[in-house]
Amino acid sequence: MTIKAIHSTESKLKNRLTDGDYPAAIELCQKFEKDVEANQQFTCIQAITKDVKRLENLVQLKLDASLLEVTRSFVEHSYERLLRVSRII
Secondary structure, three states, X not given: OOHHHHHHHHHHHHHHHXXXXXXXXXXXXXXXXXXXXXXXXXXXXXXXXHHHHHHHHHHHHHHHHHHHHHHHOXXXXXXXXXXXXXXXX
């Protein structure tokens, strides 16, 4: 993955979260973390390490909110996405 692609990953991840596509967001976050780790030799990538943790926390917060919402009003599509997430993590 190129440095440019690593930088664009954050906006892609936020879009996935906004769309409620949590499985894709988690997979993207995991890939992002691996790519950042693999490119630590670049100074600009070293600074992104904090962003990885921030993005993981954002994903967790969105998942928690979605789980709460599913308990309030069941929507099959949302529930299916949450089930797929549970298989990933």
